[in-house]
Amino acid sequence: MSITLTTAKHPPRAWKFQRVAEAEELFKQSCPKEHIDSKRLIGKSFTEDLFDTSHVSASENGFVWAVFHAYSHHHNLLLLPEDVWFTILSQLSFFIIAHSEELRHLFVSHKGTVHLEVSTNETLDTVDFGGMALAMLELMQKRIVNPDLRNWIMPAFSTTTASDEVVAAIIIMGSMQKYFSYEFALRCGIPSVTLLGECEDWALMVTKLAQLAHLGDEPARFAQLLRPVLNNFVASFDNPESPDTLSFWSKCADRRGGGSGPTYLTGWISVFCFWGNDGKLLCPESILPECSRGFQARNTEYRPDQALSRRINTDKVPSGLCIRSGYS
Template identity: 40%
Template sequence: MCQCTFELTAVVTFAVASVERTRCQGVAVDDDSPVTFLPEFKKGGCKTIVQAGKLGPVVASESGFVRGVMEAYNNHHDLVLRPDDVWLAILTQFGLYVVANADELRHLLVTHDGQKELTIRSNASLWTADFGAFATQWVDLMDDHVVDPSLKHWLLPSFSTTTDHDVIVASVVLMATMKKYFSYKCGFLCGIPHVTLLGTVDDWKAIRNRLDKLAVYGPRMQEWTTLLAPILDQFVASATGDVDVAFWNSICSHHHAGSGTDYISGWLSVFCVFNDKGEWQGDKRTLYEVRIKPDVDLCALKPGDFFSEEVTLPYPLVDSDCIPPGYLTVDVTLDDNGTERKALMFAGHMGYGIGDDKASIAPRASWAIVLKDGEAAPPTDDELFITKILEQFKVASAANFNPEGDAS
């Protein structure tokens, strides 16, 4: 049984794999806000953290949910999941999709053209303001401009495990999801080896019930809903005590392609179907794996002793380098008594926690608002290389372009 200490009551803890439970070792746990490790923080010229959710020691990660589950799966740690974490993983993927398809989805989400500014006023100062409360107020201001007035009630968590912190995280994620339709401004007036499912059975049923509404947002959402539905059905079944161990053992698998690419699959990949640009990456299900022919001398293998076999998997294959972020960002303008400041809000899974027993992993939701008052990080070597290749490609394409249609 999992011996880690959590304040919330577990609906069920069950054995999954017959492996020895191990302690977490060799991972960098940090007390600092995980937001400082994220690329947007560095590239956006961010420096000062105005306010952030308090997490305590966590392992910083761009994909706290997926990477945390992978860490537990790969290294035989127990896994602790809240309904809020699973729903937030769905919500951030939905956000990536909406941002990437804002024009096509506009008529389903908002009643206006362009980008409408949502402004709130506060008697607080930049350093005393409650930005968590501001996030929920910005979401409330969307009510008069969205097609479905129940949108925020559907998207924001309301489970037995939900805290004010979770609502703030989800609110900022919702702000980021809708950032092509809204801009956000705040004006300060004068100065001042087990899985533990937390929550209740009804919480897990509520996530499953919320899922159906995703389908109205286009064919990709319908496709994603079809993938998610049986997974969430298993969460509900497990919460009631009907545990399908085979399902939980299929949470994550690793595959190596001959080209050198590493993929993850298993049902965890369904939480990775939209990449960091909101583009669908859930179609790849097959790959070729190298096999050794039967009845060959393993001590004297020759090139002809190998063959490739096409393998089709039930879940998407996602390049391990393309695991999407578990968080979203949104720009906010702060009018600090006449001084305008540019800020960036972050929210989502920005890390995962390690239980008191040092043998359990749990995704951790977080949020932060930071000022863009530092120097932007320079491009990495990889980014410079890609930019150079793209420029060379453009030059070559222009040189070979013939208006008459013939290659030069």
Template identity: 30%
Template sequence: MNSTISATLQKSTQVVGPNVAKTLELLEHENVKEYFANVNKNKVIHAISVDYPETGDNPKTKIVGGYSHGFVAAIHQAYNHHQHLCLKPDDVWLTIAQGVSHHINLNAEKFRSYFVEHEGKQEIEIFAGDVLNYVNNILEGDWPEAIHRLENKTSEKIKKVDISKILECDFSTSTMAAKTASHVILLDALKNYFSYKISTLCGIPKVTLEGSLEDWTRIQEKVVKLRNLGLDMDFWLDRLEPVIWRLVDTYRGEIDEQFWGKVFSTTKIYGSGGGTYWTGWITAFFPYDKSDAKITHNKIDIYYIPDGRVHVPFSTDLGLNLNFVAGFLGARQELVTNEDDTEVYVSSLIGWFVVDQDKDEKND
């Protein structure tokens, strides 16, 4: 069985489905900025960043269509079309962090005393006039720095539980887009306690686990820390923890083909209460589905897969009411030719953007 652990490139490539025939089918891709501009018609996208920059040579990085959750879309594409899956620690951890945020928001009053001592919402305002400029109806500039300042000031307000470092993407693979997305997820987790304001004025043949072994074992440690926070997440972490352990085993070259053959399967139930469901370990990354229902027995209705992006409202002293949107903006494919082989690599697309709020959306 072929396996590779690279010390110089800091990644581990393992054959997890030796009997899975690889395919080289490339789906149509589209430009991420153009896609979200079309989705958010009549709104201004003030900034957008992804961890695979779209340049003149590579203007389209997102697979057309598919699931809105890029982590799900990447694994689904690799599994159903027998293509090489690439996973970063950031992909796994950002999905988990979004689940933590979802859980806290659904139980905001229950956990209020864990995070803050005040009632209601306290406004957090930062100055970013030195890094953001309002030009031609677009608030542009160094948004990662502005978001970092907002995240720092929010973290300072949390007295009892140091959750900011746990939720952060801080791996050797973490791009600025991934780190910024994880900072926005912290803001999302605490948005019931704070308001924010910026003053500017079918099978997988191979998997590559990017980053170092330390990165992946750190996810194990972070999951343990999440359990120790006392946020009543055992119903979810009991499903999640074994999956993380198997990913670490895979990095080490300890391959469980049965595990990788059970990423998910599709089940259709007919009649009253029927639907199309996914089962398998991919569902372990989500505590709740899109309707806020708890996921049990690793089963989720495919139409209720979480969105993959969090939305955090904030206002500015210019009268703009905006949203941070961060997380997974899609999935991408790349045709890679090595010395003796050609494969299609599939990976998630992490990023964020800043967009106008809906006209009827309240910034409270």
């Protein structure tokens, strides 16, 4: 049960500080530096009608300045457990970041930073970033040495909401930034894939790859990269709803980079861009003889990991035409 204390005899005064009218303005005034560095506000934990039904003021430290202004200007003060707990966690975050190496053994067993990625097929406008943050926390928990750390940090008060849990997850991510790097990948995703013909047709294509090795070491490497990709095409007939099949198709293509630099095509589709129009390798690598141990060590039947590590400059994606250089 909540409790109200009468701590002074004078009556309360009305709140007269500036009122913000929208989420973008709240972000700008609460986090001015971050607002300058950002491109756009992509999510919020409240509805726009909050600004119509409540007097919302911006603050760079909500709890500290709320207490100060309530005391200095005779305002009633209403506090949630989360207000205080998040302020404590934010303070602790600064300490952990500043002393990351001294404290490393208390949090993780690895050296440097480990990259963590959470992916979804949602778009920037539809993705649930709160859910993504909680999923990232689950990945972090697998690498944090103290299994009780997550439960200790997460609020579990009678007033705790789903949004509060997301806030706590983000604070944890910030505190652990010297140990982890984070990536939220929004996969465009293909709604459905239809493979025409029979399964045997696609299996036949896999057997045809063996002939490429007779043309030289580069074609042999081409076949080696293609094999796990085409095998997954075949597996799509046998296990169309398996997690492995769905994961394979979610990794077909992506576009990275941009800005003032080049953009790159990644995903297993990059294997189909092995040579440029000039017949030279688009993704330079060490081409090993097919008979070598190094080549054999690269063989894989269903895991297109080597294909996924490739990237092709989008300006150099080869033509799909077969061009004749001259006529007689």
